[in-house]
Amino acid sequence: MQMREITYRQALNEALAEELDRDQNVFLMGEEVAQYNGAYKISQGLLDRFGPKRVIDTPIAEAGFAGLGLGASMVGLRPIVEFMTFSFSLVAFDQLVNNAPNMLTMSGGQFHCPIVFRGPNGPAHQLGATHMHATECLFANFPGLRVVIPSTPRDAKGLLKASVRDDNPVIFQEVEMLYSSKGLVEPPMPDFDLVIPLGKANVSREGTDLTVLSYGRTMPMALRAAEEVAKAHGLHVEVIDLRSIKPLDLETILNSVAKTHRVVVAEQGRPFCGIGSELTFQIQEHAFDELDAPIARVSMDEVCMPYSEVLEHAALPSEEKIVAAIKATCGL
């Protein structure tokens, strides 16, 4: 099978096209997804190919169209709802965390919501305090939601297709800073139906000295940091891409910790009650005696995000900060 090098953006676009093509019950809805071809061009060409019934522009009414999608999903359609960014999902928060996950319970199992909410999430570049929210930990707090965050084009495609086919509400969070990044991906349908099951982490780099747990935006930084400490200090760092925050692949994590005994979490988001804190709880709960050093986290600083480039850089996780955390955790 001939792998192709395509961008993360193209991978998402292919996933959407293939799922729209495969199943008429699937439709795509969101601001500027149709005629404008997407604010970030993820839906490029889809209106042309699938028509205005399947690819639908909405007004700026996130709670409204998120709820519309949920209603449609209750009666058997399979909506894909795009948020221009997940920062804008905060105005639709109740629909996402109350209606979406609870419908199954409240109806005693009569209704479920096969729906995907997707869009870029987390810090981009100099968009200021309101436009760079890393929302994954907020959604992950709610039982019943799946939270998926791909860091490579292949994962972007395979996980999005799996999300569309999942019968539960999925929060599918993309990384704006990675839209133009490239990677190898299997050929498109009909040649290959790339579906990557949710809930399986990926050991992106093997190592024995320390485990870096990461996902999304900080994954490339983590991999570079691992290279750097390999070169500079001979450290063998294992890097795990969580790929889905929920369900969480604790098994892969614990296997790694049993081998390395040291952990650094590299996350794009805010620290307090973030992903790093949850990973830490679960690791120490299940592998307390395996840990040779405290788990460190590299996160956003505990600040409201400033616009200034220098301050933003200082506030965000970076390769250098990950290197420093790895070294400190290894006692270097």
Next chain:
Amino acid sequence: MQMREITYRQALNEALAEELDRDQNVFLMGEEVAQYNGAYKISQGLLDRFGPKRVIDTPIAEAGFAGLGLGASMVGLRPIVEFMTFSFSLVAFDQLVNNAPNMLTMSGGQFHCPIVFRGPNGPAHQLGATHMHATECLFANFPGLRVVIPSTPRDAKGLLKASVRDDNPVIFQEVEMLYSSKGLVEPPMPDFDLVIPLGKANVSREGTDLTVLSYGRTMPMALRAAEEVAKAHGLHVEVIDLRSIKPLDLETILNSVAKTHRVVVAEQGRPFCGIGSELTFQIQEHAFDELDAPIARVSMDEVCMPYSEVLEHAALPSEEKIVAAIKATCGL
């Protein structure tokens, strides 16, 4: 000074009355707070005493009146905004987590928001999936917000008064199940001005064998659990009431851990990315070598909340579950 026994509800009511009286810039706004005297009667008598300019009924428009309050706070008023419950704050989420904390940063320090958002939060009894959200971890994730949760009448009064006088946005979360609970409180103004600084935890029970970290609804359970394991197993359990989640009094926590070396977190909320996970991260970060056993947490189960009483009971934290966690953490 003659302490009085009053209810948590009465304590909150006194705090509101005293702050309204002390400062004309303070006003109270929310659904049914005025003519109806509050859905939970926290604002009983305040309309009569302070008039319709200071105690204001709103339509059901949480985002609207939260934002109205924020706007008023930007120009120097000191609003107290009541949510009938914090479950309904989810429809105002963007105002609370985007506008409130970010105003200071976005304006380069020109505007700040001295405002209190208050109301009951977290599980009550058989209100079902949508009405029992423990939202503290969601707000605590956002830098710039203070998150305060009293568990006693005295704290309810003293912390609310401190919150009203704080120049930052404060998320003040009450416990419906404790509204009728009683405790000793200093006399009201003008005799005594009870202000309890934010960010100081309270060692509610001293002990040497294990530390239970708790707040709000689970505090009474934790105290009873401590009594029980004292009687049944001779364990000396220290119980710390966090009182404010943010700022977090890490010093008091670490002092206790240095003494007991074992920790159980008892929290009312959902586990994933919850308060327990954050406490665990910070404790292991600063006191890794002090810990003799993994930190355990007693939280809601990872489920959407069912209405059925038996299922609800099974899903919620309880004295028995805390006892079990204490024993397990002590190897009993």
Next chain:
Amino acid sequence: MAKAVDKQAELKLLYDMLSIRRFEEKAQQQYQMQKIGGFLHLYIGQEAVAVGSVAGCEHRDYIITAYRDHGHALARGMGMNEAMAEIFGKSTGCSKGLGGSMHYFDKKNNMMGGHAIIGQHLPLATGFAFAARYRGEDRVVLAYMGDGAINIGSFHEALNLAGLYRLPVIFICENNQFSMGTAVSRSNPLKEIVNRGAGYDMKSLVMDGMDVRAVRETIADISTKIRTNPEPYWVECRTYRYRGHSMSDPGNYRTKEELEKHKKDDPITNFSATLIKEGLLTDEEYKKMDAEIKALAAESVKFAEASPEPDVSTLHDYTSVVTDPNYQPLPTTPEIKTQNPFHC
């Protein structure tokens, strides 16, 4: 013959309203005996709205409402047993005891739920209508809300979307004059609630919510129209709630006189009197009907009491579903591309 059919239909209106009334009186009694937990919001006084509107549409049409939902569920055909068992939190309840009073769901009757967060069910309603249009089905949607719900954001977004995409949703505001203790004039600046539709250029009208026939006729009219020419309607339905907002509300915000005045409009008393006057019902028959219904209500309590609690081992079974491995996707066909039901 036409007459005979009419008679049955007319009597069913009465029967359904009375069923709601007697069911809720029983529920109220059980609540006061502390056999029921959580909140309980009674529909008593408003029965004509649910019954008339459900009678005015087809069974395939979707209905959805807020937390004051017993009336709508029963009108749609839910049995008293599953309704009562639900508030008892029993596994035989309409939502298996997981939903409670505020979350009655009945899939087989296209009752899409009671929903407890004000206004948040209205976008869902647009989704049902969207799906119907998407599939080319001629279903319409009845979306009920209180007068207090028209001031919240998602109400606005739902009406705007419904208007924009020309979705067949009848938005029915049950204006019972109060949102908890807040009189309707104190929650919005409108002279009349019906005016709100003008902000969407939406066809709007008022109906008398105490007159079950008027409600049925109005809804039948609208639903017939929009079934073939899809577009939303805004309907203010004037009614009154006789009980407190919920069981904990003594209702101090209104006078006894005001309440008594509205009780003169009782939809059940008045409609049964009309039927008697029209010769469709005798006093005797009415008493028999009432006795029968009361027996059913009493029976539902027994059923609920005798029903098992949900098994604690099922606690984790309703948070996620296992994805159906037999799901059959519907491949895209060329003609879909040219369809444009949403006028975008």
Next chain:
Amino acid sequence: MAKAVDKQAELKLLYDMLSIRRFEEKAQQQYQMQKIGGFLHLYIGQEAVAVGSVAGCEHRDYIITAYRDHGHALARGMGMNEAMAEIFGKSTGCSKGLGGSMHYFDKKNNMMGGHAIIGQHLPLATGFAFAARYRGEDRVVLAYMGDGAINIGSFHEALNLAGLYRLPVIFICENNQFSMGTAVSRSNPLKEIVNRGAGYDMKSLVMDGMDVRAVRETIADISTKIRTNPEPYWVECRTYRYRGHSMSDPGNYRTKEELEKHKKDDPITNFSATLIKEGLLTDEEYKKMDAEIKALAAESVKFAEASPEPDVSTLHDYTSVVTDPNYQPLPTTPEIKTQNPFHC
């Protein structure tokens, strides 16, 4: 004498519009040279709205807008230097480089910010008006939004609250025909945007947003009225944006002809021609004015470039404030109890 005063005021209108135009042309150029990060949304074409409306109210009146905020800030008296430094992210910026293009704040000029989440600033606007009423001040509030913002929930909640409490807010919808690539007819079902006010029984009117004098007069009229008789207004202001939505938008959703047609309505070209015709301005004077403004714009770039970056040590200084220990509470006085400015 009256004539002389008028002349200055008229020329200032032109001067302010031209300042916005030249400032943004410079900003655009700097963005294209990659000296500026983040988003940049230009106001070019809409200058008459900000300038006319600000001229029509008092300096003590609060103004607040969305992210397309340069025009409003400059019209309110912000200097080009602090405006340009802000988008350069420099510490001399109006928001110390922490806000960026979408978050211009200017407290001394009662410019309450540019706000980047659609519709979420409108409730804040009601809060300013509320505070004014609370304190018995005769300030009014100008709350600007785009045509795309009228479909989101908080818009609705703000208008409803303003109507209910009779708050003196002028809600100005800058209908520039597009929300990003979405033509206004594709985001709502209204025949005319002005109709939206009817859903609140709110006084509503249309104004020509390309005519700076018309805008000024309309706003002066309304603000005079509501300063003494507080109530909100809904104003649709018809205008057009000449540039893309933001710098990354090529604007493929409209034809060149459409754009050219609207450029014939250029508020600056037309108004300068009018002034010349009226004898208040000569061609010469106009050129001098323009040259002067261009120099200021160029100067602002130099200022921004020469300004220091924020000090990294200040990163944590703007997340919380230290509570003012010298704050003086204002004890309650008996007469307040009887005041009822919000008619509740």
